[in-house]
Amino acid sequence: MDVIENLERKIKNIEEKDKEVNAFIEVYFEEARKRATEISKKIERGEAGKLAGLIVAVKNNIAVKGKKLTCASKILENHRATYNATVVERILREDGIIIGSTNMDEFACGNTTSTSAFFKTRNPYDLERIPGGSSGGSAVAVALDMCDCALGSDTGGSIRCPAAFCGVYGFKPTYGLVSRYGLVDMAMSLDQIGTFGKDLKTAKILFDVIKGPDEKDPTTVEQFEMKKKMKKKMKGKVGIFKEISLEKDVEISFKDALRKIEKNFEVIEVSFPYIDYFVPIYYLTMAAEFSSAMQRYDGLRYGVKANRNLEIFESYFDARGNFGEEVKRRIILGTYITSKEYKEKWYTITLKARATVKKELKKLFEEIDFIVTPTMPCLPWKFDEKLKPIQSYVADVLTVFANLAGLPAISVPYEKFIGIQIVGDSFCDEEVFEAASMIK
Amino acid sequence: MEKEDIKKIAEIAKIKLSEDECEKLLDEMNEILNYFSKIEEMKISDEELYYVNEIYNPLREDEKGEKGKVGEKEKSELLINEFTERKGKYLSAPKVKI
Numbered sequence: 001m002d003v004i005e006n007l008e009r010k011i012k013n014i015e016e017k018d019k020e021v022n023a024f025i026e027v028y029f030e031e032a033r034k035r036a037t038e039i040s041k042k043i044e045r046g047e048a049g050k051l052a053g054l055i056v057a058v059k060n061n062i063a064v065k066g067k068k069l070t071c072a073s074k075i076l077e078n079h080r081a082t083y084n085a086t087v088v089e090r091i092l093r094e095d096g097i098i099i100g101s102t103n104m105d106e107f108a109c110g111n112t113t114s115t116s117a118f119f120k121t122r123n124p125y126d127l128e129r130i131p132g133g134s135s136g137g138s139a140v141a142v143a144l145d146m147c148d149c150a151l152g153s154d155t156g157g158s159i160r161c162p163a164a165f166c167g168v169y170g171f172k173p174t175y176g177l178v179s180r181y182g183l184v185d186m187a188m189s190l191d192q193i194g195t196f197g198k199d200l201k202t203a204k205i206l207f208d209v210i211k212g213p214d215e216k217d218p219t220t221v222e223q224f225e226m227k228k229k230m231k232k233k234m235k236g237k238v239g240i241f242k243e244i245s246l247e248k249d250v251e252i253s254f255k256d257a258l259r260k261i262e263k264n265f266e267v268i269e270v271s272f273p274y275i276d277y278f279v280p281i282y283y284l285t286m287a288a289e290f291s292s293a294m295q296r297y298d299g300l301r302y303g304v305k306a307n308r309n310l311e312i313f314e315s316y317f318d319a320r321g322n323f324g325e326e327v328k329r330r331i332i333l334g335t336y337i338t339s340k341e342y343k344e345k346w347y348t349i350t351l352k353a354r355a356t357v358k359k360e361l362k363k364l365f366e367e368i369d370f371i372v373t374p375t376m377p378c379l380p381w382k383f384d385e386k387l388k389p390i391q392s393y394v395a396d397v398l399t400v401f402a403n404l405a406g407l408p409a410i411s412v413p414y415e416k417f418i419g420i421q422i423v424g425d426s427f428c429d430e431e432v433f434e435a436a437s438m439i440k
Numbered sequence: 441m442e443k444e445d446i447k448k449i450a451e452i453a454k455i456k457l458s459e460d461e462c463e464k465l466l467d468e469m470n471e472i473l474n475y476f477s478k479i480e481e482m483k484i485s486d487e488e489l490y491y492v493n494e495i496y497n498p499l500r501e502d503e504k505g506e507k508g509k510v511g512e513k514e515k516s517e518l519l520i521n522e523f524t525e526r527k528g529k530y531l532s533a534p535k536v537k538i
Contacts, residue, residue, distance in 0.1 A: 079522060080522065082515070082518040082519050082521075082522060083515075083518075175492045175493060176492070176493050176495075189490070189491065189492060215500065218497075218498045219493075221493055221495055226493065274482070276478060277478065277479055277482050279476075280475070280476035280478060280479045281479065283472075283476065284476060284479070291453065298454075299524055300523070300524055300525075300531060300533055301522070301523055301524070301531060302522045302523070302524070303524065304524070305524040305525065306524060306534060307534070308525060308532070308533075308534045309534075310534055311534060311535060311536070311537040312533060312534040312535065312536045312537075313454070314534075315534045316454040317454050317455070317456040318456070320454050320455055320456070321455075321456045323455070328455055328457075328461075328465075329465065329468060329469075331453050331455060332446065332449050332450065332453060332455065332465060332469065333469065333472065335449045335452055335453040336441070336445070336449050336469070339449065339452065348488065349479060349480070349484065350479065351488035351489055351490065352484040352485060352486065352487065352488050352489075353479055353482055353484050354489040355484075355485055355487045355488060355489035356482070356483070356484045356485045358489060358492075359485065388468070388471070389468055389471075389472060390468075390471055390472050390475055393472075405492070406492035406493060426493075
């Protein structure tokens with residue numbers, strides 16, 4: 001399809017449907033149209049980059065120069081990014097067109113996209129249900145053809161969860177393959193930027209464009225160097241966890257998907273005694289790092305304005321009063337477990353527990369190529385089902401372990417509201433995409 | 441956790457909480473920590489995981505930095521523009537009472 005035609009169709013879809021679902025925080029139609037014209041000409045000259053006019057939506061915790069970078073929080077309501085994130089630079093360099101910023105849970109705190117300080121994003125297949133989160137806006141935008149693909153961030157499942165609930169592909173790379181320069185930190189040892197696509201090819205091409213070492217992010221690594229060191233041998237085997245409990249519909253779908261997988265792989269049931277600890281280890285790690293990352297919001301250098309009539313420390317309290325409930329909850333949790341009296345009891349143990357889980361997962365990957373699970377153990381719940389914090393946390397049990405060990409993982413849309421997750425060994429991102437193509 | 445703990449932690453984190461918020465958070469924190477305390481049952485190694493990939497501190501060459509490069513002034517101006525209150529090229533901050 002012609003680039004300009006494609007863009008106009010996306011714009012029409014946004015104008016018609018976004019008032020119902022609220023996927024976008026800000027749209028950039030004017031710039032997008034200008035770029036579409038330029039890129040159209042480049043395509044005619046045979047000079048266009050790898051994305052060649054693909055329309056991309058960007059989660060609003062990733063910096064797009066000159067545009068609002070809010071993280072769906074009152075704290076950054078009027079803040080504008082002063083530079084492009086590395087991933088954005090790479091998309092622009094390859095002639096992708098950025099159409100707008102998408103809604104999210106406030107500072108990525110959640111799996112529902114309803115902790116956004118602005119508005120909630122709705123599931124396109126049932127407006128009374130959550131789209132998942134925290135990258136809900138990006139998932140919905142792709143599902144409703146408001147863009148060809150989108151960027152999200154995944155700390156504990158924030159790409160894969162909404163991908164599963166909204167029926168699109170959602171991919172989280174191996175930790176270190178995609179630069180976090182320009183991504184607002186949530187938990188630095190867990191965060192990764194990843195991609196959404198309506199089909200596998202689109203999710204992959206966006207990943208190929210954004211990935212690669214970046215001197216501005218010293219946690220990035222060179223994939224093939226790291227992979228060579230591993231001397232990985234593929235065995236044609238897939239592992240499934242014995243001890244997981246699933247909602248009935250999810251279990252039925254999962255068994256169905258396994259029948260397809262059995263055509264290409266030997267499926268082995270694995271007993272992994274650490275599953276019960278995934279959620280605690282994840283939330284404790286994340287809260288500790290998150291509370292540290294949130295210290296920078298002081299109402300001075302950016303964002304909401306601190307009251308200058310107060311003394312400086314009082315003004316911090318004043319400015320930081322603009323954090324939402326879930327954000328405050330996680331800051332309190334993280335500050336508590338890293339405080340002097342409780343650090344040994346909670347934080348140090350968490351670090352050791354994480355090391356153990358990572359070691360055990362790596363051992364498992366010596367015997368198998370992939371771990372396959374449903375992405376989420378349940379269906380997307382309704383907005384009015386008021387869940388307690390701990391109830392929504394445990395829904396992340398199947399996604400968080402990939403972040404704990406830095407493993408690549410994809411959610412493949414299988415049935416309405418249900419995704420199948422494939423987790424690969426470190427740096428085996430291409431293999432994960434290949435395995436995903438075998439499920440449907 | 442006790443209510444005093446919540447207040448002390450909120451003080452450290454510079455988060456203002458009303459009495460009601462303190463009560464509610466106390467209940468929630470205790471429920472969450474109770475659930476998470478199962479981590480004590482886990483058989484764990486002695487090693488602490490700080491970093492996911494096995495690489496060492498990637499340092500760059502000790503070369504001259506960005507000062508004087510083209511676009512420096514523009515970059516500074518954009519950043520200063522985001523200050524919540526500026527005085528010329530300075531950040532204006534509230535008074536420190538000693």
